[in-house]
Amino acid sequence: MSESCDFDCSSCGTDCPSRKAPQENVCGENNGQAGCGEPPVLAPNELSKVKHVIAVMSGKGGVGKSMVTALAAVEMSRAGYNAGILDADITGPSIPRMFGVKGEIRGNAVGAYPLKSDGGIDIMSMNLLLPKQTDPVVWRGPVISGVVRQFWQEIIWEDVDYLFVDMPPGTGDVPLTVFQSLPVDGIIVVTSPQDLVNMIVEKAVKMANMMEIPILGVVENMSYFRCPDCGKEHHIFGESHLAHVVAQYDIPVLGRLPIDHRLAEASDGGEIETVEGHFLDEMAAVLKELDKD
Ligand code: ADP
Numbered sequence: 001m002s003e004s005c006d007f008d009c010s011s012c013g014t015d016c017p018s019r020k021a022p023q024e025n026v027c028g029e030n031n032g033q034a035g036c037g038e039p040p041v042l043a044p045n046e047l048s049k050v051k052h053v054i055a056v057m058s059g060k061g062g063v064g065k066s067m068v069t070a071l072a073a074v075e076m077s078r079a080g081y082n083a084g085i086l087d088a089d090i091t092g093p094s095i096p097r098m099f100g101v102k103g104e105i106r107g108n109a110v111g112a113y114p115l116k117s118d119g120g121i122d123i124m125s126m127n128l129l130l131p132k133q134t135d136p137v138v139w140r141g142p143v144i145s146g147v148v149r150q151f152w153q154e155i156i157w158e159d160v161d162y163l164f165v166d167m168p169p170g171t172g173d174v175p176l177t178v179f180q181s182l183p184v185d186g187i188i189v190v191t192s193p194q195d196l197v198n199m200i201v202e203k204a205v206k207m208a209n210m211m212e213i214p215i216l217g218v219v220e221n222m223s224y225f226r227c228p229d230c231g232k233e234h235h236i237f238g239e240s241h242l243a244h245v246v247a248q249y250d251i252p253v254l255g256r257l258p259i260d261h262r263l264a265e266a267s268d269g270g271e272i273e274t275v276e277g278h279f280l281d282e283m284a285a286v287l288k289e290l291d292k293d
Pocket of ligand 1 (some may be wrong): 068094258
């Protein structure tokens with residue numbers, strides 16, 4: 001066994017006595033190219049019934065990807081669909097806190113059940129498995145990707161119309177695992193006006209093309225601040241560059257969220273489901289179209 005063994009034989013080429021499984025021919029580990037020797041999409045748990053998988057990605061952390069994931073699930077749930085969130089942000093999970101969800105994950109020989117939010121949204125996150133929510137997850141990439149696969153295969157997503165996958169920022173190991181291993185129907189890209197939107201969207205578009213998964217559209221978070229006194233919109237982080245991006249890449253804008261202390265308070269206080277307003281109506285319309293196919 002090598003000194004740096006992380007017990008994940010799928011990512012290790014060392015031929016040692018402890019080897020249990022062959023090395024997977026995954027992208028980036030053989031020739032650095034996505035698309036090489038693509039492993040097949042993984043079957044979900046035998047008791048799962050998931051209609052659509054939607055990945056939510058961003059170029060960097062802190063732009064509000066989890067906020068958009070949470071509001072998207074709330075919006076679809078309010079529209080009468082069963083929504084779920086697979087929190088694939090393993091080292092920075094924030095979904096359970098936003099929904100005020102805590103408790104023990106229970107399982108049986110076939111798999112384990114996600115926890116339900118007050119509004120009935122199914123949630124699975126690394127934070128629900130940690131002894132203390134403040135415990136850090138200090139694992140190497142292949143182990144983290146393994147957990148994401150387990151959240152798909154070993155969690156019983158009993159009856160979910162839209163399963164939103166809250167990805168870690170960027171285009172690293174976990175997004176690659178999600179795109180290769182889960183039957184992702186489409187990608188929502190979250191940006192903010194201070195982002196280098198062009199570059200981020202272009203990277204997302206290129207990755208989506210490599211993976212042959214459509215980008216459903218872009219949501220701009222922290223887009224503006226509406227003055228509570230005069231009602232005027234102020235562009236705190238500068239003017240949006242979205243119109244340009246939309247024209248260049250021919251992808252729709254699915255929503256614009258204001259900077260609003262009520263959103264921050266609701267998410268920090270575990271009450272995201274109490275937020276009023278339909279910030280993501282265009283997104284909901286696009287997702288509903290998927291259901292007609
Ligand atoms: P990410 O998932 O991209 O890292 P989060 O969704 O966790 O980002 O958001 C980062 C922080 O910003 C959180 O504290 C969240 O409550 C706050 N936040 C996100 N979007 C907004 C918004 N539109 N208005 C006010 N606060 C926001």
